[in-house]
Amino acid sequence: MASEPQARIATLDIVRGIAVMGILAMNILAFAMPQAAYQNPAAYGCTEGADLIAWWFNFVLIDGKMRGLFSLLFGASLLLVVERAAAKGENPTSVHFRRMAWLFVFGLLHFFLVWWGDILHQYALIGALVFLFRNKPVKGLIGWAVGLLIVQTILMAMLSAGFLAVSAQASAPGASPDIIAQWNEMKQGVGPLPPAELAKDLAVHDGSYAGLVAHRAGQTSFMVIGIFFFGVETLAYMLIGMAALKSGFLTGAWENRRYIRWMLICYAISIPLYMLIAAWVAGSGFDTATVAAATIGAVTPIRPVMIIGHAALIILLTRQGGALVDRIAAAGRAAFTNYLGTSIIVSTLFYGYGGGLYGDLGRAEVYLVVIAMWALMLIWSKPWLDRFAYGPFEWLWRSLARWQIQPLRKAVAV
Numbered sequence: 001m002a003s004e005p006q007a008r009i010a011t012l013d014i015v016r017g018i019a020v021m022g023i024l025a026m027n028i029l030a031f032a033m034p035q036a037a038y039q040n041p042a043a044y045g046c047t048e049g050a051d052l053i054a055w056w057f058n059f060v061l062i063d064g065k066m067r068g069l070f071s072l073l074f075g076a077s078l079l080l081v082v083e084r085a086a087a088k089g090e091n092p093t094s095v096h097f098r099r100m101a102w103l104f105v106f107g108l109l110h111f112f113l114v115w116w117g118d119i120l121h122q123y124a125l126i127g128a129l130v131f132l133f134r135n136k137p138v139k140g141l142i143g144w145a146v147g148l149l150i151v152q153t154i155l156m157a158m159l160s161a162g163f164l165a166v167s168a169q170a171s172a173p174g175a176s177p178d179i180i181a182q183w184n185e186m187k188q189g190v191g192p193l194p195p196a197e198l199a200k201d202l203a204v205h206d207g208s209y210a211g212l213v214a215h216r217a218g219q220t221s222f223m224v225i226g227i228f229f230f231g232v233e234t235l236a237y238m239l240i241g242m243a244a245l246k247s248g249f250l251t252g253a254w255e256n257r258r259y260i261r262w263m264l265i266c267y268a269i270s271i272p273l274y275m276l277i278a279a280w281v282a283g284s285g286f287d288t289a290t291v292a293a294a295t296i297g298a299v300t301p302i303r304p305v306m307i308i309g310h311a312a313l314i315i316l317l318t319r320q321g322g323a324l325v326d327r328i329a330a331a332g333r334a335a336f337t338n339y340l341g342t343s344i345i346v347s348t349l350f351y352g353y354g355g356g357l358y359g360d361l362g363r364a365e366v367y368l369v370v371i372a373m374w375a376l377m378l379i380w381s382k383p384w385l386d387r388f389a390y391g392p393f394e395w396l397w398r399s400l401a402r403w404q405i406q407p408l409r410k411a412v413a414v
Contacts, residue, residue: 009080010329011252012245014318015311016073017332021377022066024342025370026058030117031346032366033359034201035189039295042286043192046363052282054364059281060274061306064299067119067230068237068307073335074123075130075241076250082134096131098401100124106340106397115343116219122226122234130238141243148236153301155232160297162186167289190295191288202359206352229296237304244311252315259312266309273302330382334391338377341393346373386410 029038036043041055078096085095107121133141163186169175170183193201204215244250277298284290318325331338346369348354361369384391388408390398399406 008333009251011315011319012073012076012080012250013329013332014325015069015250015314015332016077016335017328017330017377018314019066019069019073020331020335020338021328021374022062023070023339024346024373025062025367026064026066027117028346028366028370029058029363031115031343031350032357032361032369033363034193034198036191036193037363039190040192040286040288040291041363042291043190044359044363047286050364051362054367056278056282059278060271063295064303065307065310068233068303069310071123071234071237072241072244072250072307072311073332074127075238076245077241078127078130078238079134079242079245082131093131095401097128098403099397100128100131102397102400103127106393110340110343111223112213112216114340115347116216116222118343119226120339121223122231125227126231126235126238130235130242133239133242136242138243138247141239141246145236145239145243148232148239149301149304152233152236153297156229156297156300160293163289163292163296167287187288187292190292205350205358206356209351209353212351212353233300237307240304240308250311250315252319256316256319259316263309263312263316266305266312270302270306270309274299274306277302324378327378327382330385331377333385334381334394336397337391337393338381342373342377345376 033044037046041047041051046052046055081099082092082096085092101124104121104124107118107124110120111118133144136144166179166183166186169179192198204211241250248254277294280298281290281294318328349369350356350358352358381391387410388395389410390406390408395406395408
């Protein structure tokens with residue numbers, strides 16, 4: 001069957017393409033190393049030379065920013081789908097909640113069968129909530145987003161203060177066994193693993209596929225933790241994405257000078273502050289409590305500022321088009337497939353049932369894998385979408401959500 005896809009907003013696809021590529025640059029460490037290494041390079045011996053430079057680059061420009069950018073695009077795309085369903089005479093509520101229900105299923109399958117760091121289930125739950133805001137004006141959406149980000153900042157500041165306080169108490173002379181036990185529990189996932197725990201983690205990830213699936217079945221608490229840590233923030237970013245779509249920011253409707261002004265203001269605020277926080281963390285020798293306080297609390301109010309700066313820069317750099325920009329846009333149109341596809345490929349490369357590289361590459365070396373996967377995204381996405389209306393997983397999601405096999409192949413012009 002042949003199909004003509006709906007007219008697309010090129011700028012949205014381009015920014016989404018950069019975001020999905022950036023998501024891999026952020027997630028690669030969680031595929032390649034023990035969980036704590038994601039936040040703390042000292043957790044897996046990556047604190048010198050090129051590894052240290054890679055940490056600085058990731059911390060200042062990538063970590064959290066690409067997730068936020070992806071959340072913005074999710075909110076904008078969600079609004080577009082709802083509006084287009086209504087314009088076609090469909091029930092937008094039914095269309096939306098069926099999409100979110102199937103996205104949740106995809107997220108569960110991704111979590112249990114592929115990788116513990118899935119974010120799709122969280123997007124599905126928050127996406128169901130953000131639907132309630134679809135008719136609010138730009139100012140209303142921004143007001144709600146700012147309020148939610150203030151709540152997130154307060155929660156994360158309290159949590160960071162708790163880390164610093166308990167760490168100080170546990171390291172004080174005569175600390176009670178209860179305080180020490182509390183600190184040992186709190187620093188899991190942030191500080192270095194004890195040798196026995198590290199050996200166990202390496203063995204599990206170098207083992208069989210069945211063993212890894214069983215291991216992930218015991219990690220379902222990550223889903224709850226993810227909602228707790230990022231749920232309020234993610235909702236705020238989706239609302240900002242809706243506002244950015246309605247205001248014309250994400251459609252490329254603004255003049256260059258306006259994007260430049262926003263980019264310069266956002267970067268002037270966020271980059272120096274991120275550099276100062278990075279210097280604080282590195283200067284502490286990647287002390288566990290300092291890493292936790294910085295990555296959980298200190299960066300929370302700064303992150304959305306840099307995300308807006310990144311979006312403005314991407315729009316400015318790509319609005320003239322070109323062959324590379326076309327390929328980035330295609331990667332964005334197939335973002336769902338690229339997100340899931342890279343998870344499948346990269347997890348197979350690193351885990352024991354595939355390439356078995358888990359724990360073998362340094363912090364800088366893993367970016368060679370990222371570059372290779374970026375190249376793959378750019379190579380396959382455009383030729384596929386030149387012939388087909390959707391990426392493979394996009395087509396499957398659309399077909400399931402509509403309870404009908406959707407046309408995949410594009411109509412051939414006569």
